[in-house]
Amino acid sequence: GTGVVTATPEQGDVEYLSPVTIGGQTINMDFDSGSSDLWVFNTELAAGSQAGHSNFNPETSTTFQLLQGASFEISYGDGSGAAGNVGTDTVNIGGATVTNQAVELATAVSSSFVQDTQSNGLVGLAFSKLNTIKPVQQKTFFDNAIATLPIPVFTADLRHAAVGAYEFGNIDSTKFNGSLSWTDVNATSGFWQFSSQQFAVGTGPTMNLAGGQAIADTGTTLMIADPSIVNAYYSQVQGAVNNETVGGVTFPCAAQLPDLAVDIGGNYMATVRGDDINFSPVDAAGTTCFGGLQAGTAGGLQIYGDIMFKSQFVAFNGGNNSIGMAPHQ
Numbered sequence: 376g377t378g379v380v381t382a383t384p385e386q387g388d389v390e391y392l393s394p395v396t397i398g399g400q401t402i403n404m405d406f407d408s409g410s411s412d413l414w415v416f417n418t419e420l421a422a423g424s425q426a427g428h429s430n431f432n433p434e435t436s437t438t439f440q441l442l443q444g445a446s447f448e449i450s451y452g453d454g455s456g457a458a459g460n461v462g463t464d465t466v467n468i469g470g471a472t473v474t475n476q477a478v479e480l481a482t483a484v485s486s487s488f489v490q491d492t493q494s495n496g497l498v499g500l501a502f503s504k505l506n507t508i509k510p511v512q513q514k515t516f517f518d519n520a521i522a523t524l525p526i527p528v529f530t531a532d533l534r535h536a537a538v539g540a541y542e543f544g545n546i547d548s549t550k551f552n553g554s555l556s557w558t559d560v561n562a563t564s565g566f567w568q569f570s571s572q573q574f575a576v577g578t579g580p581t582m583n584l585a586g587g588q589a590i591a592d593t594g595t596t597l598m599i600a601d602p603s604i605v606n607a608y609y610s611q612v613q614g615a616v617n618n619e620t621v622g623g624v625t626f627p628c629a630a631q632l633p634d635l636a637v638d639i640g641g642n643y644m645a646t647v648r649g650d651d652i653n654f655s656p657v658d659a660a661g662t663t664c665f666g667g668l669q670a671g672t673a674g675g676l677q678i679y680g681d682i683m684f685k686s687q688f689v690a691f692n693g694g695n696n697s698i699g700m701a702p703h704q
């Protein structure tokens with residue numbers, strides 16, 4: 376069958392939360408196409424870490440089974456992370472159900488996860504080769520579900536300050552304009568990775584980023600691009616500065632931000648709306664704003680996170696390893 380769940384943004388679109396039922400217990404979690412572990416806050420965690428969270432209780436699930444001797448340890452690009460034990464249980468996401476899904480029970484989580492009490496774990500939707508469970512690597516929910524889905528696809532429909540959706544096994548064509556542009560994905564890295572070698576700022580000329588590569592990552596809040604793109608973009612924004620104190624580019628909140636178009640696999644130029652690049656005020660007065668587009672390392676892997684997803688409906692096809700994109704409806 377298919378599955379559809381809401382994707383509700385936290386304040387400021389920092390991350391999106393969706394309900395997941397594990398062994399009959401419904402818990403709000405962060406769906407992450409940039410990682411491949413499903414881990415959850417739970418009653419094994421220290422009380423201080425559990426406080427304020429929804430904690431899965433393996434003892435009250437009649438279908439939970441401990442995976443003897445298995446453990447996980449994951450760290451994310453921002454330095455956060457989690458580690459713990461592993462079991463299996465029935466996981467139901469909006470109707471799409473996997474009966475023997477590896478469910479990772481964190482016994483340690485980093486402070487940024489503890490502090491974010493609206494989020495109670497992650498559902499990894501990248502390729503299973505990135506799963507961190509040892510001694511035997513386990514599959515993602517999507518990998519386990521794919522054979523039972525009418526079509527081998529999940530879609531992300533994320534919105535600025537509004538409720539969107541994740542859907543498994545169906546592409547809802549009422550959610551995007553025109554048709555999806557499809558691009559082959561290189562899964563070698565374990566990410567939903569594609570080439571991204573051209574870009575354009577506002578109505579300006581198309582510029583080249585030779586050898587550019589990017590991943591589609593719903594678990595990253597911002598859009599991390601090559602410094603050449605970031606410099607070209609903010610050169611068009613009056614008052615934009617690289618603000619070491621806050622750790623990135625800021626500009627006057629009243630600035631007029633141009634759109635940014637980025638190449639997706641040589642087939643499609645995805646336009647990211649300028650106002651979505653105005654991410655959040657850094658000062659109480661709301662005078663100075665932090666950019667949703669920030670620089671990664673030159674020549675490094677670009678991370679197209681939620682800032683892009685707020686402009687583009689994205690379909691992830693695990694049957695032929697491709698990504699479909701179109702502007703939201």
Ligand SMILES: CN(C)c1ccc(C(=O)NN)cc1
Pocket residue numbers: 390405407408409410451452453455487488491494592593594595
């Ligand atoms: C601290 N939190 C909530 C994170 C969640 C997800 C990620 C990430 O890089 N996903 N691809 C990092 C951090």
